[in-house]
Amino acid sequence: MSPHNDREGTLVSGASALVCSLEALGVEAVFGLPTADVMSMWAALAASPTIRTVPARHEQGAGHAATGYALATGRTGVCLVAPGPGATNLVTALADANADSVPIVAIIGQVRSDVLGTDASAEVDIIGMTRSITKHNSEINDPADISRVVSEAFHIASTGRPGPVVIAVPDDVAGAGTRFMWPPKLDLQGYDVPTTVADADIERAVTEIRSAHAPVLYVGGGVIKAGAAQSLRELAELTKIPVVTTLMARGALPDHHPQHYGMPGMHGTVAAVAALQKSDLIIAVGARFDDRVTGKPQSFAPGARVVHIDIDPAEIGKNRRVDVAIVGPARTAVRALTHAVRPEAARRLLPELGGWLDYLEQMRRAYPPSYSDPVDKALSPERVIQTLGRSVSAGTIFSAGVGQHQMWAANFIDFSEPRTWLTSGGLGTMGFAVPAAIGAQIGQPDREVWAIDGDGCFQMTGREMATAAAEGLPIKVAIINNGNLGMVRQLQTMHYDGRYHGVDLASRTHLIPDFVRYAQALGCVAFRCATQDDLDDTIRAARSITDRPVVVDFVVADDSLVWPMIAAGASNDEILTAEGVRPLFEAAD
Numbered sequence: 001m002s003p004h005n006d007r008e009g010t011l012v013s014g015a016s017a018l019v020c021s022l023e024a025l026g027v028e029a030v031f032g033l034p035t036a037d038v039m040s041m042w043a044a045l046a047a048s049p050t051i052r053t054v055p056a057r058h059e060q061g062a063g064h065a066a067t068g069y070a071l072a073t074g075r076t077g078v079c080l081v082a083p084g085p086g087a088t089n090l091v092t093a094l095a096d097a098n099a100d101s102v103p104i105v106a107i108i109g110q111v112r113s114d115v116l117g118t119d120a121s122a123e124v125d126i127i128g129m130t131r132s133i134t135k136h137n138s139e140i141n142d143p144a145d146i147s148r149v150v151s152e153a154f155h156i157a158s159t160g161r162p163g164p165v166v167i168a169v170p171d172d173v174a175g176a177g178t179r180f181m182w183p184p185k186l187d188l189q190g191y192d193v194p195t196t197v198a199d200a201d202i203e204r205a206v207t208e209i210r211s212a213h214a215p216v217l218y219v220g221g222g223v224i225k226a227g228a229a230q231s232l233r234e235l236a237e238l239t240k241i242p243v244v245t246t247l248m249a250r251g252a253l254p255d256h257h258p259q260h261y262g263m264p265g266m267h268g269t270v271a272a273v274a275a276l277q278k279s280d281l282i283i284a285v286g287a288r289f290d291d292r293v294t295g296k297p298q299s300f301a302p303g304a305r306v307v308h309i310d311i312d313p314a315e316i317g318k319n320r321r322v323d324v325a326i327v328g329p330a331r332t333a334v335r336a337l338t339h340a341v342r343p344e345a346a347r348r349l350l351p352e353l354g355g356w357l358d359y360l361e362q363m364r365r366a367y368p369p370s371y372s373d374p375v376d377k378a379l380s381p382e383r384v385i386q387t388l389g390r391s392v393s394a395g396t397i398f399s400a401g402v403g404q405h406q407m408w409a410a411n412f413i414d415f416s417e418p419r420t421w422l423t424s425g426g427l428g429t430m431g432f433a434v435p436a437a438i439g440a441q442i443g444q445p446d447r448e449v450w451a452i453d454g455d456g457c458f459q460m461t462g463r464e465m466a467t468a469a470a471e472g473l474p475i476k477v478a479i480i481n482n483g484n485l486g487m488v489r490q491l492q493t494m495h496y497d498g499r500y501h502g503v504d505l506a507s508r509t510h511l512i513p514d515f516v517r518y519a520q521a522l523g524c525v526a527f528r529c530a531t532q533d534d535l536d537d538t539i540r541a542a543r544s545i546t547d548r549p550v551v552v553d554f555v556v557a558d559d560s561l562v563w564p565m566i567a568a569g570a571s572n573d574e575i576l577t578a579e580g581v582r583p584l585f586e587a588a589d
Contacts, residue, residue, distance in 0.1 A: 007180050014143035015040040015174040018107070019048050021150040022078065024182050027051055029069060029442050030107075031062040032080035037122060038109040040174045041080060054442060054471060059086050061435040061464040063093020066104045068439030070097075071422045072397055072447075074227065076158050077104040077439060083111055083168075084122030088129070092429060094164050095133040099426025100248060101225060103162035105153045106134075110170040113141060126168055135163030141170070143178035151184050160193035161312040162225055194311065197328035197336055204324045205283070205307045206340045210349060212281035212305075214356045215241045218264070218293075221248030221425065222286020222310065224418040228331035229253070232285065235338040238345050240353050242360055244272040246287055248425040251415035261360055262369075265293040266566045267407040270367035270575060271360050273564070276301050277572045278359070285309045286330045289319035290426070291568075299571035309333045367564070367577060369411045374557055377532045381480045381556040382408050384535065385452060388478055389413035391539045395420065396448040397440045401433040401457030403487040405480040407562045409452045431460030437475045438468050448476075448543070455481040455505055458515070462522075468549040469523030476542050477551045479515055481506075482558040490561050519551035530555040 007020050018041060022030070029052040034042040045053050056062035059081045066077030081090050087108045097104050111120045127137050136156045140149050146169075153165040209215060223232055229252045236243050236259050243253050244264045253260045262269030264276050276282060276293070282304045287293075294300040297319065307324040308316045316325045326333050344350050371382035385408045389398075398413060399422040400406040406423055415421050422440060424432040437451035453462075458479050468475050483506035492500050506512040519526035525545050529538040529552060542550045563578040 008182055009179060011177050012180050013040065013044070013174065014146055014169070014176050014178055015044040017143060017146045017178050017180045018150060018169065018174070019044040019051065020180050021147045021182070023048060023050050025151065025154050027078050028075075029054055030078045030080050031056055031065040031069070031439065033059055033062060033082065033086060035082040035086060037082040037084075037086070037111075037171060038080060038174075040171070041107070041109070041169065045080070052442070054438070054467065056435065056467050057463045058461070059089035060093050060431070061461050061467065063090045063104070063106065064096065064429075064432050064435035064461070065439035065442070065464075066106075067093065067097050067102045068399060068422055068436030069443040070102050070104055070439075071436070072419055072440035073443035074225075074419065075443070076154055077102070078107070079104065080107045081109070082122070083109045083126070084124055087124055087126040091129065091133070094130055094166065096424050096427045096429045096432065097164040098133045098135065100221065100424065101162045102164065103157040104164045105150075105157050106164060106166045108166055108168050109174070110139065110168045112172045113170045114172070116170070126166065130166050133164075134166050135161075137166035137168070139168040139170070140173050143173050143176045146173075146178065147180065147182060148184035148186065152186050152188055155186065155188070156191065161222075194328045195332070197326050197333045201324060201326045202333075202336045202340050205326060205337055206344060208281055208305060208307055208324055209239060209241075209283070209341060210344060210351065213351055213353070214279045215239075215281040215283060215353070216275045216279040217241050217243045218276060218282050218284040218287050219243055219245045219249045219252050220285065220287025221246065222330050223249055223252045226286060226311070226330035228286070228334050229418045231331050231334040231338065233257070235334050235341070238338060239341055239350060240357070241283070242275055242357065244268075244275050246293060246425075247410055247423065249286070250410055250421040251418045254416040255414040256416065261364060263410055266295070266568070267411070267562050267564065269364070269369060269411065270564055270577065271363040273566070273572050273575055274363045275360055276304075279304045281305050281307070283307045283309070285334060286311075288315045294319065295566050295570055295572040299573060370578070371560075373532065379530060379532060379535065379554055379556045381405065381482065381554075381560050382412055383532065384478065384480060384554045384556060385409050386412040387535055388450065388452075388539055391536070391543070392450065393448050396450060397422065397437075397444060399423065399433045399436040399440060399449070399451045401453045402428045402430045403454045403457060403485070404490065404560070404562050405452050405454045405457075408480070430457045433457060434461050434477060435464045437477070438464060438471075438473060441468075441473045441475050442471075451475060451477045453477055453479050455479055455483065455515070456485045459505070459513070462518070465519060465524050465549055465551060466522040472547065473549055474546045475549050477549070479551065479553050480556055481515065481553050482556050482560065484558050487562070489558070493561065494565075495567070515551060515553040524549045524551050526551045526553070528553040528555065
C-alpha cells in the first residue's frame with residue numbers, strides 16, 4: 001500500500017496533507033531551501049519514504065534544478081521555498097520556466113493568514129508578483145483544500161501548453177489539522193485543453209503541402225514537450241520535406257539525419273536560415289516565430305505561406321500571419337497530418353523537391369559550422385565543445401548557460417535524441433546550466449550529464465556545485481573560460497568598434513577566480529586545461545570520475561566570435577559568416 005493510502009481519511013497537518021498529495025502524484029524529488037518559515041513542510045518531507053529532498057544553496061538554483069528535472073524527464077519538477085526573499089529569489093527561475101513552457105510546481109511559504117496585508121516580516125505579495133510569469137497561481141486559505149489545489153496545480157502545469165504553477169501556503173494553514181482525502185475532485189472551470197485537431201484543418205494543410213515547391217518543417221520545443229519527435233520524423237521522411245530545429249528543439253530530429261539542416265536564427269546555420277528565408281511553405285510545429293528566429297519580421301520568409309500547429313491558440317498569428325491554423329497537441333496533429341498525406345505520397349501526388357533540396361545542400365556544403373584553431377596550440381572554444389560532444393556516451397545530457405558557449409554547444413554538439421539538450425531559450429537566463437544539470441542528474445541518474453558554462457555564468461550559480469557534492473551527483477561542468485562576458489564582448493567588437501567596457505572578468509596574468517581551487521573548496525574534483533595537447537586526456541580524466549562532481553576549467557582565447565551571426569533586428573538576408581561574407585540566398589530552381 002502506498003504511503004498516501006496509509007493516511008487516507010486520517011487527521012493530519014496541512015503540511016503532511018501536502019506531502020501525501022505529492023506522494024500520490026508520484027513526485028520523486030523536491031528542490032528547495034529549508035528556512036524557519038517552511039519548517040513544517042520541510043519536516044513532513046523529511047518523513048516521506050518516497051520523496052528525495054535536495055537542499056539548494058540559493059532559491060534560484062532550486063527553481064532551475066526543478067526545470068532541469070522536468071526537461072530531462074518529461075515529468076513535472078517541484079520546488080519548495082520560503083516567503084519573502086526566498087520567494088523573490090525564485091522569481092527568475094519561474095520567469096525562465098514560463099518563457100520555455102516548462103512544467104514545474106513551486107510551493108512557496110507565506111506568512112500567517114492573520115498578518116497578511118500588514119507588512120509582516122518576510123511578507124511579499126508573491127501571487128501578484130508572479131501572475132504574469134506563471135501559467136497559474138493560487139493561495140491556500142483552508143487546509144481542507146490542499147489536496148485539491150496541489151492536484152490541480154500538477155494538472156495545469158503538465159497539460160496543454162506546459163508551464164510553472166505557484167502554490168502559496170500560509171504558515172498557519174500548513175500547521176492546521178485536516179483530513180487527507182485522495183483523490184480529490186478537481187474544480188477547473190474554464191480550463192479547457194484541446195485534445196483533438198479539426199479534420200478540415202488537416203485537409204487544408206495537405207492542400208498546402210501538395211502545392212508547395214520549397215517547403216520546410218520549422219520545429220520548436222513544443223515537439224519535444226509533446227513527445228512528438230518520432231511522429232515528426234515519420235512525417236518528414238514520408239514527405240521528404242527538410243527540417244530545421246530551433247534552439248529549444250535540438251534533438252527532435254537527429255543531427256545526422258539527411259533531412260536535418262540545423263538550427264535557424266541569429267546564430268543558426270546558413271542552411272537552416274536559408275531554408276526558412278527562401279521557402280514557399282513553412283510548417284511550424286510547436287514553434288512561436290520568436291524574434292531570434294525571424295530577425296526583422298517584415299523581411300522574414302517573404303514568399304512563404306504558413307501552416308502553424310500549436311497547442312496554444314494565442315501563439316497562432318501572434319508574430320506571423322498564418323494561412324492554416326491547427327490548434328491541438330503536436331503529436332496528435334503530426335500523426336493526423338502524416339495519415340492524411342500518406343495516400344498522396346503513395347499516388348505520387350506530392351511535389352518533387354529535388355531542386356529545393358539541391359539548393360539547401362549547396363548552402364550546407366558552402367557554409368558548414370567551422371572554426372580556426374589558434375596557431376600556438378591554445379584552445380579554441382569550438383574545439384573544446386566539439387571534442388567533448390564526440391567523447392561522451394550515447395544519451396548524454398547537456399545543459400548550457402547563456403552566451404557564446406550556448407551557441408557553440410548548440411552548433412558543435414551532435415544531438416541524436418530528445419531531452420538531451422537543456423538550456424534557457426526564451427528568457428536567456430545566465431547561470432541556468434549548473435542547477436539544471438543537477439536536476440537532470442536527479443531525474444536521470446544513469447545518464448552522463450555535462451553542464452557547458454561560461455566563466456560569467458558559472459560565477460552566478462556555481463555555488464550549486466556544493467549541492468552536487470553534498471548529494472553525491474557526478475555531474476561534469478565544462479567552463480569555457482575566456483575571461484570575459486563573451487557575447488557582450490562580441491557585440492562590442494562588431495557594433496562598438498571594439499570599445500570594451502565592463503566585460504573583462506579576469507586579469508590575463510592570473511585567473512580571477514581560480515575555478516579549480518573554488519571547485520575543490522565546494523567538494524568537487526577539478527582540472528584545468530589550456531592546450532590542445534591536453535584536451536583529450538583531460539576529458540577522459542573527468543569522465544572517469546563517477547562518484548563526485550567534476551569541474552573542468554578550459555582556458556580559451558578571448559577573441560573567438562560566434563558565427564554565423566544576424567544582428568538583432570536585422571533581416572535574415574543579412575547573415576554574416578566568419579569571413580565577413582554575406583551569403584547570397586539565390587532562389588532555388
